[in-house]
Amino acid sequence: MTKIRFYNAKILTMKDRNVIDGELWVDGDxxxxxxxxxxxxxxxxxxxxxxxxxxxxxxxxxxxxxxMTFARSLADEASLNDWLFKHIFPIEAKLTGDNIYxxxxxxxxxxxxxxxTACFDMYFNPEDQARSATDxxxxxxFCGSVNDFGGIxxxxxxxxxxxxxxxxxxxKLGFHAEYTTSEEIMKRISEISHKYEAPVFAHVSETRNExxxxxxRYGMSPVKVFxxxxxxxxxGGGFHCVWFDEEDRRIFKEKGLYSVFNNCSNLKLASGAPxxxxxxxxxxxxAIGTDGAGSNNALNMFRxxxxxxxxxNLEVEGGAFIDPYAILKSATSTGARCMxxxxxxxxxxxxxxxxxxxxxSHPTMNPVNNIVANLVYSGHPGIVKMTMISGKVLYxxxxxxxxxxxxxxxVTAKMMGExx
Amino acid sequence: MTKIRFYNAKILTMKDRNVIDGELWVDGDxxxxxxxxxxxxxxxxxxxxxxxxxxxxxxxxxxxxxxMTFARSLADEASLNDWLFKHIFPIEAKLTGDNIYxxxxxxxxxxxxxxxTACFDMYFNPEDQARSATDxxxxxxFCGSVNDFGGIxxxxxxxxxxxxxxxxxxxKLGFHAEYTTSEEIMKRISEISHKYEAPVFAHVSETRNExxxxxxRYGMSPVKVFxxxxxxxxxGGGFHCVWFDEEDRRIFKEKGLYSVFNNCSNLKLASGAPxxxxxxxxxxxxAIGTDGAGSNNALNMFRxxxxxxxxxNLEVEGGAFIDPYAILKSATSTGARCMxxxxxxxxxxxxxxxxxxxxxSHPTMNPVNNIVANLVYSGHPGIVKMTMISGKVLYxxxxxxxxxxxxxxxVTAKMMGExx
Numbered sequence: 045m046t047k048i049r050f051y052n053a054k055i056l057t058m059k060d061r062n063v064i065d066g067e068l069w070v071d072g073d074x075x076x077x078x079x080x081x082x083x084x085x086x087x088x089x090x091x092x093x094x095x096x097x098x099x100x101x102x103x104x105x106x107x108x109x110x111x112m113t114f115a116r117s118l119a120d121e122a123s124l125n126d127w128l129f130k131h132i133f134p135i136e137a138k139l140t141g142d143n144i145y146x147x148x149x150x151x152x153x154x155x156x157x158x159x160x161t162a163c164f165d166m167y168f169n170p171e172d173q174a175r176s177a178t179d180x181x182x183x184x185x186f187c188g189s190v191n192d193f194g195g196i197x198x199x200x201x202x203x204x205x206x207x208x209x210x211x212x213x214x215x216k217l218g219f220h221a222e223y224t225t226s227e228e229i230m231k232r233i234s235e236i237s238h239k240y241e242a243p244v245f246a247h248v249s250e251t252r253n254e255x256x257x258x259x260x261r262y263g264m265s266p267v268k269v270f271x272x273x274x275x276x277x278x279x280g281g282g283f284h285c286v287w288f289d290e291e292d293r294r295i296f297k298e299k300g301l302y303s304v305f306n307n308c309s310n311l312k313l314a315s316g317a318p319x320x321x322x323x324x325x326x327x328x329x330x331a332i333g334t335d336g337a338g339s340n341n342a343l344n345m346f347r348x349x350x351x352x353x354x355x356x357n358l359e360v361e362g363g364a365f366i367d368p369y370a371i372l373k374s375a376t377s378t379g380a381r382c383m384x385x386x387x388x389x390x391x392x393x394x395x396x397x398x399x400x401x402x403x404x405s406h407p408t409m410n411p412v413n414n415i416v417a418n419l420v421y422s423g424h425p426g427i428v429k430m431t432m433i434s435g436k437v438l439y440x441x442x443x444x445x446x447x448x449x450x451x452x453x454x455v456t457a458k459m460m461g462e463x464x
Numbered sequence: 465m466t467k468i469r470f471y472n473a474k475i476l477t478m479k480d481r482n483v484i485d486g487e488l489w490v491d492g493d494x495x496x497x498x499x500x501x502x503x504x505x506x507x508x509x510x511x512x513x514x515x516x517x518x519x520x521x522x523x524x525x526x527x528x529x530x531x532m533t534f535a536r537s538l539a540d541e542a543s544l545n546d547w548l549f550k551h552i553f554p555i556e557a558k559l560t561g562d563n564i565y566x567x568x569x570x571x572x573x574x575x576x577x578x579x580x581t582a583c584f585d586m587y588f589n590p591e592d593q594a595r596s597a598t599d600x601x602x603x604x605x606f607c608g609s610v611n612d613f614g615g616i617x618x619x620x621x622x623x624x625x626x627x628x629x630x631x632x633x634x635x636k637l638g639f640h641a642e643y644t645t646s647e648e649i650m651k652r653i654s655e656i657s658h659k660y661e662a663p664v665f666a667h668v669s670e671t672r673n674e675x676x677x678x679x680x681r682y683g684m685s686p687v688k689v690f691x692x693x694x695x696x697x698x699x700g701g702g703f704h705c706v707w708f709d710e711e712d713r714r715i716f717k718e719k720g721l722y723s724v725f726n727n728c729s730n731l732k733l734a735s736g737a738p739x740x741x742x743x744x745x746x747x748x749x750x751a752i753g754t755d756g757a758g759s760n761n762a763l764n765m766f767r768x769x770x771x772x773x774x775x776x777n778l779e780v781e782g783g784a785f786i787d788p789y790a791i792l793k794s795a796t797s798t799g800a801r802c803m804x805x806x807x808x809x810x811x812x813x814x815x816x817x818x819x820x821x822x823x824x825s826h827p828t829m830n831p832v833n834n835i836v837a838n839l840v841y842s843g844h845p846g847i848v849k850m851t852m853i854s855g856k857v858l859y860x861x862x863x864x865x866x867x868x869x870x871x872x873x874x875v876t877a878k879m880m881g882e883x884x
Contacts, residue, residue, distance in 0.1 A: 113830070117837035121785035154827035157846070311774040312841065314783030341841035342828050347767060354731040358778070363734030365541035407574035408762050408845070410533070410873045411880045417537035421732065421761035425828070426577070426846025442862075453830045460831045 045072030046089045046435060048397075051081060053094035054404065056415060057391040058101050058377050061369055063415055068099055070397040073211070073434040078391060097429060098402040098415065101391055102161025103345040104379030107283040107304040107333025109167045110151035110184075111144045114456070114463060115338025124251055124313045124339075132338060135463055141172040143459055148176035149452045154343040155182065156439035156447070158425035161398040161432075164245075164304075164333065164383045166218060166283075168195075170202055174213045181438050181446045183398065185383040187218035187245050190233060191225045200236050212434065214384060217280070221247035222258050222266040227273070234274040243384075244275045245302075248282030251315045255287045267292035276301055281382060283333065285323075286316045293322065302329045302382035305374075307351035308342070309335030321356040321364035331379040332371070346423040349375050353420055368420035401430035465492030466509045466855060468817075471501060473514035474824065476835060477811040478521050478797050481789055483835055488519055490817040493631070493854040498811060517849060518822040518835065521811055522581025523765040524799030527703040527724040527753025529587045530571035530604075531564045534876070534883060535758025544671055544733045544759075552758060555883055561592040563879055568596035569872045574763040575602065576859035576867070578845035581818040581852075584665075584724070584753065584803045586638060586703075588615075590622055594633045601858050601866045603818065605803040607638035607665050610653060611645050620656050632854065634804060637700070641667035642678050642686040647693070654694040663804075664695045665722075668702030671735045675707045687712035696721055701802060703753065705743075706736045713742065722749045722802035725794075727771035728762070729755035741776040741784035751799040752791070766843040769795050773840055788840035821850035 048070040055064040055078055069077040069086075112132075119131030144167070155163060162183035167173060170186055177184035186206050190196045199217065206215035217237055219225045225246075237244045248266045249255050258266045267288065270276055276295070281302030288296075288303075296303055305318050323330045332352055334343045353371045356364035380389035388398045403409065408422045431439040438445050468490040475484040475498055489497040489506075532552075539551030564587070575583060582603035587593060590606055597604035606626050610616045619637065626635035637657055639645045645666075657664045668686045669675050678686045687708065690696055696715070701722030708716075708723075716723055725738050743750045752772055754763045773791045776784035800809035808818045823829065828842045851859040858865050 113827075116831065117834035117841060120788065120834070120837050120841065121783070123783050150827050150830060157827060308770070308774075311777055314777035314780070314785070317778055337842070341837065342844070344828065344842075344844060347770065347844070350728070350767065354728075357731055357734035358737055360734070363541070363543050365734070368540065405869055405873055407533075407570050407577060407869065407872075408764065410570060411536065411876050413880065413884075414537035414540070417540050417761065421540065422536060422757070422764075424762070424764060424767070424844045424846060426844060426848075428846075449825055449827065452827075453825055456831050460833065464833075 047071050047086055048435070049088050049091045050094050050099060051091065052096060054096060054098045055391060056098060056100040058373065059390045059392060061416060068391065070435045073396055075391060075393055075395050075397050077393060094401065097404045099391065099399055100402060101376045101389065102398040102400045102431065102433065103159050103375050104331065104383060104385070105155065105160045105163040105333050105343065105345055106331035106379040106382050107306055107335060108163050108165055108343065109336035110163055110165050111147040111167050111173065112336030112338045113147045113150040113154070114143065114460065115336065116341045118338060118464070124315055125253070127313060127339065138463055141169045143463070144169040144172040145176045146452060146455045146459060148173050149180060149447055150456050151337065151343060152177065152180040152182040153444055153447045153449050153452060156431045156444060157428065158344050158346065159400040159428040159431055160343070160345050161400065162380065162383060162385055162388060170206060174206060174209055178210060178212055179446065181212065181433055181436050183212050183385070183388065183433050185385065186215040188216065190219035190229060192229065196229050196232055199233065203236070203240065203242070216245055216384060217242050218245040221254065222269055223254050230273050230275065237275060237278055241278045243278050243280035245280050246270065246282060247284055249287040249292065250284035250310070252287055265289065265292055267295055271295050281329070284310065284315070284318065286310055286318045288319070293326065293328070297326055297328050300329060302331050304331045304333050304382065305352050306333050306335040307355055308347055309339040311351070312341070313339050317355045317359070319356060319359070320352050321360060321366050324366050324370050329378055329382065330374040331382040332375045344425055345375055346425060349420045349423070368417050371420050372416055397432055397435040399432045400428060403427050403429045467491050467506055468855070469508050469511045470514050470519060471511065472516060474516060474518045475811060476518060476520040478793065479810045479812060481836060488811065490855045493816055495811060495813055495815050495817050497813060514821065517824045519811065519819055520822060521796040521809065522818040522820045522851065522853065523579050523795050524751065524803060524805070525575060525580045525583040525753050525763065525765055526751035526799040526802050527726055527755060528583050528585055528763065529756035530583055530585050531567040531587050531593065532756030532758045533567045533570040533574070534563065534880065535756065536761045538758060538884070544735055545673070547733060547759065558883055561589045563883070564589040564592040565596045566872060566875050566879060568593050569600060569867055570876050571757065571763060572597065572600040572602040573864055573867045573869055573872060576851045576864060577848065578764050578766065579820040579848040579851055580763070580765055581820065582800065582803060582805055582808060590626060594626060594629055598630060598632055599866065601632065601853055601856050603632050603805070603808065603853050605805065606635040608636065609638065609640055610649060611640035612649065616649050616652055619653065623656070623660065623662070636665055636804060637662050638665040641674065642689055643674050650693050650695065657695060657698055661698045663698050663700035665700045666690065666702060667704055669707040669712065670704035670730070672707055685709060685712055687715055691715050701749070704730065704738065706730055706738045708739070713746065713748070717746055717748050720749060722751050724751045724753050724802065725772050726753050726755040727775055728767055729759040731771070732761070733759050737775045737779070739776060739779070740772050741780060741786050744786050744790050749798055749802065750794040751802040752795045764845055765795055766845060769840045769843070788837045791840050792836055817852055817855040819852045820848060823847045823849045
């Protein structure tokens with residue numbers, strides 16, 4: 045197994061706020077040591093002088109549609125409904141498995157270049173995505189994408205197949221949303237959830253219209269519908285969570301469900317802003333995602349962290365002022381647990397080596413009055429020097445080790461010509 | 465004079481939305497040709513193969529306090545008043561000229577690394593800032609920082625001195641704000657403005673408190689006070705412009721004044737959000753700035769552009785949906801004119817060679833469905849491959865040519881130890 049030693053490092057494990065000066069060892073796909081500098085007789089495959097740069101857990105993008113890179117800057121300045129029905133669905137109807145493979149490669153490259161080491165992805169053609177993720181070496185957690193147009197008959201098979209696919213790929217039960225999924229189908233998903241004692245995820249309360257429509261159909265909010273159908277009996281959570289009321293939050297809190305926020309996409313589609321501070325103040329499980337590149341338009345977790353931290357200051361008289369450490373936790377350790385990646389949450393011995401190196405010489409990271417605040421309030425993808433997943437360096441100093449970015453750009457450009 | 469040829473380029477001149485395929489020549493500090501690829505017998509000092517990357521005008525940071533990099537992540541989660549009076553003023557009282565020089569170097573490095581080629585800076589110790597800017601090769605426009613604590617007696621001298629300092633440095637009349645500057649001092653500034661027929665700039669309507677306080681003191685908004693005192697008789701403008709009413713906007717529109725938005729800082733300090741869409745819809749002169757690193761906490765014009773574009777979607781039912789080209793113009797050509805840099809506004813023959821090269825192979829810039837939308841909605845400092853000011857390459861592929869970033873980080877870290 046490949047043995048890599050990082051030395052002269054600052055290490056933010058995210059087990060707490062402390063920053064350790066020392067070294068981190070990787071043995072195969074796992075971390076084997078974190079602590080003070082020490083001698084060893086290990087026959088290292090590679091020794092990396094971190095020169096005082098920071099090692100931290102990779103960012104976890106807890107809600108995305110990776111292959112939607114095709115839709116970046118394709119149809120802007122539109123609200124969710126128009127964007128989805130007029131612009132996106134007609135193109136998605138044409139997408140081939142090959143399209144999914146290549147546009148996913150582009151998304152994985154963007155993740156790696158911005159310090160993201162895992163994504164929680166809802167899309168279709170999972171076989172092509174799983175192949176694309178595996179070729180890139182990227183950690184890919186599927187969320188089932190069932191809706192009225194299909195998917196329910198494949199869900200159980202996909203659940204079993206992609207949970208035993210390989211070490212980088214896993215699968216969680218999920219469906220698109222209440223407004224696109226009939227009660228009958230949601231009941232069938234609930235049955236599968238009960239059979240496997242597995243959590244369930246879906247888009248929830250993204251827009252005011254969605255919640256109002258659900259109340260007309262069911263006389264209650266989407267969260268309450270899902271809860272009543274037993275979809276949350278084994279955990280899970282929701283994406284967006286913009287229009288939650290107190291009762292929705294109470295249900296999520298009591299069941300330990302995960303709320304995944306997507307502020308950039310919500311802003312761009314004029315869907316509103318989630319009350320992140322209420323979730324933080326109540327000690328709830330929160331995570332952060334970018335949503336797809338079509339509605340964001342980037343897959344940039346740093347921008348998401350800044351907005352998750354600051355946007356509520358517009359709403360709360362005198363300022364909500366969320367602790368940036370709470371936001372960094374949501375983007376790393378809590379995000380990992382949301383996706384079932386309990387072994388990728390923090391840097392510790394025995395955990396997976398999903399690690400990012402941050403350039404501490406970058407001007408935006410100096411002076412170092414507060415590393416966590418610098419990361420959340422000042423960070424951007426340009427401060428990422430290296431991204432490692434499962435013990436493999438996949439991105440380093442601007443270069444991709446597993447993805448031929450020139451070829452990806454060439455192929456996806458050609459595909460765009462055929463799609464629009 | 466140094467002659468540089470950029471070829472195999474895409475060129476977004478910002479004279480219009482068109483992207484030209486071809487080349488751009490630099491002769492000394494000016495652009496000498498933009499157009500299709502062509503032969504020449506020029507004895508080039510350097511020929512740069514752009515490999516399809518994009519050349520565009522440098523971003524113009526139209527409101528900042530560069531030397532406030534010392535305050536990055538130093539006092540977060542506080543509203544403007546507490547932040548300023550409890551945290552910032554006590555440290556500023558200790559700042560030496562040497563501090564100003566070095567913390568400005570850090571700021572210039574951050575600008576260069578993120579594609580910014582000029583800043584409109586309000587701070588003190590202008591001699592040290594001018595020296596720092598000149599050593600970095602950075603284009604620095606001062607805005608007078610007069611308030612009740614000082615500056616008025618030096619203003620005219622500084623105006624004359626720094627407008628004939630060197631080609632990189634210039635000076636505009638300005639003062640801090642209504643709430644920190646007495647009527648008598650504002651009248652004296654107005655007299656200087658009339659003497660030199662020169663525009664005047666100040667912070668204006670940043671917080672609701674400021675506007676309410678001004679109404680108590682003068683019975684009218686800050687904009688109307690400034691206008692009544694003749695401060696805007698020769699143009700100028702305001703920083704922040706968050707709490708403008710229709711009448712304030714009418715005055716700014718009629719006089720062609722510049723409104724400079726600082727969304728990230730306003731968000732972080734819980735000051736509110738300017739109604740950018742109203743200014744855009746009324747065809748007003750708008751520009752964008754970062755404010756200082758203490759309240760932002762980055763000097764990242766890409767994040768500012770994203771927020772200036774999207775934040776109003778929270779407020780306008782159904783979405784404000786601002787054209788991203790209007791935002792890119794404000795961050796480049798209109799920003800330049802706001803600062804009096806009429807020869808740095810667009811890429812054209814005879815204009816100053818203040819140019820940025822954008823990495824079009826970066827995943828976040830692909831596919832290229834719409835370059836302008838990609839820049840505004842997806843861009844981040846990591847896509848900047850090169851920054852040129854006045855015909856000199858100052859930043860290229862992560863390296864600074866005029867700034868010793870390791871030394872700057874070392875010195876500023878030591879200074880922080882002495883300041884706090």
